Amino acid sequence: MDFGFTEEQTMLQSLARDFAQREIAPTVEEDERNHVYNAAIVKQMAELGFFGCIAPEKYGGNEMGHLAATLMTMEVGKESPSYGVTFNLQMNAIQSVLLAFGTEEQCERYIPPLIKAEDYGCFALTEADTGSDIASMRSTAKEVDDGYILNGNKMWISGVPNATVGLIYAMTDREKKHRGMSAFMVEMNSPGIEQRAIAEKLGLHSSPTGEISFEGVKIPRNALVGKIGDGFKIAMFMLDRTRLSCAARAAGVAEKCFDLSRQYANERTQFGQPIIQFQMIQDQLARMWCEHEAAKLLVLRAAWMMDNLEKVGGRATLHISAAKYYGAEAAVMAANEATKLYASYGYSAEYPIERYYRDAKSYQIVEGTSNIQKIIIARNFIEKKE
Numbered sequence: 476m477d478f479g480f481t482e483e484q485t486m487l488q489s490l491a492r493d494f495a496q497r498e499i500a501p502t503v504e505e506d507e508r509n510h511v512y513n514a515a516i517v518k519q520m521a522e523l524g525f526f527g528c529i530a531p532e533k534y535g536g537n538e539m540g541h542l543a544a545t546l547m548t549m550e551v552g553k554e555s556p557s558y559g560v561t562f563n564l565q566m567n568a569i570q571s572v573l574l575a576f577g578t579e580e581q582c583e584r585y586i587p588p589l590i591k592a593e594d595y596g597c598f599a600l601t602e603a604d605t606g607s608d609i610a611s612m613r614s615t616a617k618e619v620d621d622g623y624i625l626n627g628n629k630m631w632i633s634g635v636p637n638a639t640v641g642l643i644y645a646m647t648d649r650e651k652k653h654r655g656m657s658a659f660m661v662e663m664n665s666p667g668i669e670q671r672a673i674a675e676k677l678g679l680h681s682s683p684t685g686e687i688s689f690e691g692v693k694i695p696r697n698a699l700v701g702k703i704g705d706g707f708k709i710a711m712f713m714l715d716r717t718r719l720s721c722a723a724r725a726a727g728v729a730e731k732c733f734d735l736s737r738q739y740a741n742e743r744t745q746f747g748q749p750i751i752q753f754q755m756i757q758d759q760l761a762r763m764w765c766e767h768e769a770a771k772l773l774v775l776r777a778a779w780m781m782d783n784l785e786k787v788g789g790r791a792t793l794h795i796s797a798a799k800y801y802g803a804e805a806a807v808m809a810a811n812e813a814t815k816l817y818a819s820y821g822y823s824a825e826y827p828i829e830r831y832y833r834d835a836k837s838y839q840i841v842e843g844t845s846n847i848q849k850i851i852i853a854r855n856f857i858e859k860k861e
């Protein structure tokens with residue numbers, strides 16, 4: 476599908492596809508099985524400029540934009556949903572927030588090393604008792620003379636335990652609920668911070684996920700991003716960007732499951748003919764094709780909107796949530812159908828289908844569950860009464 480991508484966008488898409496097939500695909504099964512996160516792969520992605528799409532040149536970026544980043548994320552996500560996550564950790568979350576809300580000093584300190592993968596990023600909203608309802612978080616940042624003291628625990632944080640810098644959300648005034656939340660850039664080697672990997676999870680084994688504890692962590696005044704109490708607003712801004720990236724990975728997985736299924740259905744014979752000759756298999760493939768194409772169109776439109784915010788009223792939240800919701804459901808549907816189509820080989824860990832099946836489930840949860848996306852979408856249809 477190509478509806479007028481620029482030469483640069485097409486070039487970056489091919490670059491990401493070639494890279495993913497050449498550098499990630501050969502070891503992806505073994506690394507996932509052994510829960511190996513390979514920092515060298517992230518370094519190579521950085522060297523190719525994958526994490527520079529939204530930052531200006533003065534910070535080492537290439538300003539290729541969200542559509543280019545989306546095309547690349549899809550290609551990496553097709554081969555490895557795990558390494559697809561790195562776009563969010565190195566780029567979408569922290570860089571976008573600092574460019575919009577950060578000081579010049581914060582941009583200079585954090586953006587170049589994230590682009591070059593000299594720093595490894597994470598963003599931390601979720602806690603053990605705080606998922607969808609982020610304003611109920613219990614982590615606190617107490618103002619003291621020369622900064623803040625951070626206390627609390629974060630759960631399910633991607634990039635942990637390897638993060639060197641983190642965008643950490645904490646309450647500066649719990650009484651004020653979401654207006655009492657603030658965001659901080661934190662050096663993750665500061666005294667009082669402990670990062671631990673979550674021992675077992677369903678999938679994304681090459682993408683570490685962990686918990687962080689903050690015990691009396693002293694952070695300087697200039698760690699604050701934006702103003703005190705801006706945290707909720709910043710989180711919503713950030714989630715628009717990280718959801719877009721998640722939607723791109725999901726659309727990539729849906730497409731990959733379709734491609735593998737089409738190939739298998741043409742090769743596998745039963746009852747003396749390729750199984751693609753059976754109408755029920757054709758029905759599966761036709762539905763998978765429509766789902767992944769629809770997911771891709773939604774994510775590409777949302778990415779285009781992000782690059783043209785001034786033309787679309789300044790926000791793309793509805794379209795991003797639609798892309799994230801639909802992409803997640805399409806990925807799970809495609810992986811589920813692929814598992815049925817591959818049958819025993821779909822159930823076998825020697826084939827990639829069961830991996831996509833496990834990884835795809837994450838898209839219905841991360842960056843706000845499918846229910847939360849539907850709430851955001853439906854909010855646009857509720858008429859305000861006087």
Ligand SMILES: Cc1cc2nc3c(=O)[nH]c(=O)nc-3n(C[C@H](O)[C@H](O)[C@H](O)COP(=O)(O)OP(=O)(O)OC[C@H]3O[C@@H](n4cnc5c(N)ncnc54)[C@H](O)[C@@H]3O)c2cc1C
Pocket residue numbers: 597598599600601605606607608630631632633634679684837840841842843844845846847850
């Ligand atoms: C692999 C992985 C990586 C992650 N990475 C990060 C990360 O880097 N940073 C980070 O901060 N977090 C991260 N998370 C956490 C993720 O964002 C949360 O898990 C997610 O927001 C959902 O929160 P929860 O699991 O606590 O579910 P809950 O909020 O407890 O929801 C439970 C159920 O209730 C439903 N529900 C909740 N509220 C409503 C409502 N109002 N209406 C209808 N249904 C509702 C949900 O849809 C869900 O089905 C990650 C999670 C995973 C699994």
